[in-house]
């Protein structure tokens with residue numbers, strides 16, 4: 001799948017956001033190694049901290065369905081659904097990406113005109129990796 005198609009699916013996912021507290025809607029589209037795409041949105045909560053980000057919604061849906069191999073994710077966000085600039089994933093989402101993805105995993109940051117590409121190595125250098133510290137996953 002072309003990056004711009006994945007970005008369109010992220011924009012579509014934004015419309016599913018449940019964000020009554022911040023008004024900030026976020027959409028994500030996660031591309032699996034086999035070509036399957038999982039969309040996610042942010043899901044807020046009155047107690048605030050149980051809020052789930054769009055990226056993690058997409059990852060958790062995919063992992064539940066048995067996927068562990070991921071190629072790229074497109075992410076977009078904006079106040080009241082309007083994209084004004086790029087929206088880089090939060091630290092918690094970066095760590096969830098690190099659990100399943102390598103340095104070359106691509107993150108497409110959607111902006112009003114198109115998208116910017118960054119890698120997980122750029123977003124989370126020197127991250128905590130289970131395979132280095134806990135003798136699992138190889």
Ligand code: THU
Pocket residue numbers: 019022024026041042043044051052053054055088089090093
């Ligand atoms: N949010 C995401 O969906 N992804 C991120 O990476 C960071 C923040 C959501 C959480 C909350 O609903 C809203 O954006 C404002 O923080």
